[in-house]
């Protein structure tokens with residue numbers, strides 16, 4: 001693996017998210033000669049686009065909600081609406097990582113996570129990296145899903161979990177970086193080398209920042 005430094009140019013490629021994730025990873029680990037495909041999944045309005053924009057541009061898309069139509073090719077952000085589901089299935093198999101979101105103020109979006117995971121197991125690669133995110137933690141007064149419920153579900157499926165807010169930015173960068181680190185490790189891993197411990201990485205990064213929120 002080369003030690004080429006990340007370029008801030010050519011961010012916008014046809015698989016922009018993954019390239020960008022990699023560039024953000026590169027700023028930490030100084031490598032970027034491999035590209036990964038990362039998809040955001042979850043019910044409509046859970047905040048997929050906003051989480052991506054928060055990570056990519058450090059901004060929050062407030063105001064009117066415009067649902068994603070099909071797939072946004074530039075950023076690999078998917079539509080949560082049922083009517084576009086067949087379009088997104090076709091892209092699962094190319095994804096190396098999936099960020100699966102629910103909205104902590106929406107019980108139905110949480111209840112649907114099991115259905116999303118069933119779909120993922122049906123259509124995605126067997127070794128796809130999955131991370132569960134409970135988004136909109138800034139809306140504490142409207143919370144209906146406790147952090148512990150998200151943790152329990154994630155534990156049941158053996159996937160890492162974090163609560164995020166696209167509005168405040170809490171944990172958004174960490175979620176993308178943890179996934180990028182896991183993918184990078186896998187790509188460079190020697191047969192006898194220990195696996196990257198994504199849960200430990202998340203825990204230690206949170207400890208460093210003194211931040212809140214759940215993980216398993």
Ligand SMILES: Nc1nc2c(ncn2[C@@H]2O[C@H](COP(=O)(O)OP(=O)(O)OP(=O)(O)O)[C@@H](O)[C@H]2O)c(=O)[nH]1
Pocket residue numbers: 042043044045046047048049050051061062063064065066067068069078079080081135136137138139164165166167168
């Ligand atoms: N308060 C708050 N609002 C959020 C957050 N994330 C997203 N929203 C709002 O939730 C609504 C839906 O956000 P989107 O990012 O468009 O949702 P999506 O999951 O991409 O929706 P689809 O494209 O239909 O799949 C918008 O009004 C956002 O402003 C968050 O962390 N906090």
